[in-house]
Amino acid sequence: MNFSDIVNRLKLNKDLPDEELILLIDSDEANEPLFAAADEIRRKIYSDEVYIRGLVEFSNICKNNCYYCGIRCGNKKAVRYRLSKEDILDCCAEGYALGFRTFVLQGGEDPHFTDEVMCDIVSSIRSLYPDCAITLSVGERSKESYQSYFDAGANRFLLRHETASEEHYRHLHPDDLSLENRKKCLFDLKEIGFQVGSGFMVDSPYQTTRNLVADLRFLQTLQPDMIGIGPFIRHEDTPFAEFESGSLYKTLRLVSILRLMFPYALIPSTTALGTIHPQGREMGLKAGANVVMPNLSPKRVREHYMLYDNKICTDEEAAESVEKLKNKVACAGYRVVTARGDVKKDCSR
Numbered sequence: 001m002n003f004s005d006i007v008n009r010l011k012l013n014k015d016l017p018d019e020e021l022i023l024l025i026d027s028d029e030a031n032e033p034l035f036a037a038a039d040e041i042r043r044k045i046y047s048d049e050v051y052i053r054g055l056v057e058f059s060n061i062c063k064n065n066c067y068y069c070g071i072r073c074g075n076k077k078a079v080r081y082r083l084s085k086e087d088i089l090d091c092c093a094e095g096y097a098l099g100f101r102t103f104v105l106q107g108g109e110d111p112h113f114t115d116e117v118m119c120d121i122v123s124s125i126r127s128l129y130p131d132c133a134i135t136l137s138v139g140e141r142s143k144e145s146y147q148s149y150f151d152a153g154a155n156r157f158l159l160r161h162e163t164a165s166e167e168h169y170r171h172l173h174p175d176d177l178s179l180e181n182r183k184k185c186l187f188d189l190k191e192i193g194f195q196v197g198s199g200f201m202v203d204s205p206y207q208t209t210r211n212l213v214a215d216l217r218f219l220q221t222l223q224p225d226m227i228g229i230g231p232f233i234r235h236e237d238t239p240f241a242e243f244e245s246g247s248l249y250k251t252l253r254l255v256s257i258l259r260l261m262f263p264y265a266l267i268p269s270t271t272a273l274g275t276i277h278p279q280g281r282e283m284g285l286k287a288g289a290n291v292v293m294p295n296l297s298p299k300r301v302r303e304h305y306m307l308y309d310n311k312i313c314t315d316e317e318a319a320e321s322v323e324k325l326k327n328k329v330a331c332a333g334y335r336v337v338t339a340r341g342d343v344k345k346d347c348s349r
């Protein structure tokens with residue numbers, strides 16, 4: 001099999017038949033040609049720049065019961081917390097001083113954060129930091145709710161579709177959640193004018209390679225601005241405690257495939273990648289990712305936002321260590337910049 005030839009065609013056409021995508025996703029021999037081609041394209045569009053986002057994990061309270069997730073409502077062992085508006089603004093102040101120009105507010109679907117509460121927080125951040133992007137990742141809400149967050153000053157929204165296959169979706173979620181609604185939310189967000197991020201877990205339980213191809217096809221329809229993927233990692237207090245965690249190299253190959261199919265996309269090198277391998281995030285950058293999201297949450301709560309076992313939350317992963325992060329990124333051959341880091345869609349080939 002000539003993997004360089006397949007990768008070259010993907011690089012030139014941004015599309016391949018399903019069977020060839022399956023070969024690339026599943027074959028270790030595809031690693032080198034994929035990583036090299038993805039790096040070439042990312043450098044063409046984003047140069048050696050790596051954007052940093054300050055992540056505020058503001059609540060681990062969630063009304064949902066997704067089978068894979070450590071903060072699912074059914075996990076009675078989780079120590080629950082919720083940050084106040086003041087806590088969140090303190091995180092932003094600290095982040096701004098450190099050079100962050102994007103704040104990402106992520107949390108479980110916590111009913112305390114009504115539209116009124118969310119809009120109050122968003123508009124306060126907007127008036128204090130007019131030069132910053134505000135990204136929300138608060139799960140599924142109505143179109144009216146999303147519109148109100150946008151009007152309050154939020155610019156971006158992260159909502160992974162998790163899996164685009166109906167059958168696979170049912171393996172991962174209880175009956176009160178639906179793929180149809182998840183997808184509707186994503187299109188609502190786009191219509192409103194958010195920069196939208198979606199994505200999926202790699203090697204989640206019951207996932208087939210065809211499911212992953214369906215994920216890529218769904219993203220081709222959605223055309224998101226950001227795409228976040230990471231390996232599934234088991235959590236001991238979930239129904240998926242006995243499943244194996246995802247493959248590092250399959251995740252890296254998918255990062256590269258995404259870079260080639262969506263050249264303009266903002267692709268984070270995720271915490272999950274850093275959790276399954278000590279150099280996982282540097283490897284992610286070399287495979288085509290161009291964003292990292294250090295943790296800005298208060299130290300006292302970090303260990304409780306435990307989506308999966310051993311999620312890294314040491315000081316080195318946190319925003320305070322921006323200098324260390326800059327060095328790590330430089331060693332990998334890239335450069336941390338403190339710009340807002342908006343999508344460069346015009347550069348799409």
Ligand code: SAM
Pocket residue numbers: 068069070071106107108109137138139140158159160162200201230231232233234235272307308
């Ligand atoms: N509630 C929001 C939502 O549903 O989009 C944001 C928080 S949710 C916990 C953030 C992401 O964590 C999910 O989209 C999922 O892909 C990821 N995640 C949850 N459990 C995971 C696991 N066991 N392994 C890897 N990623 C996981």
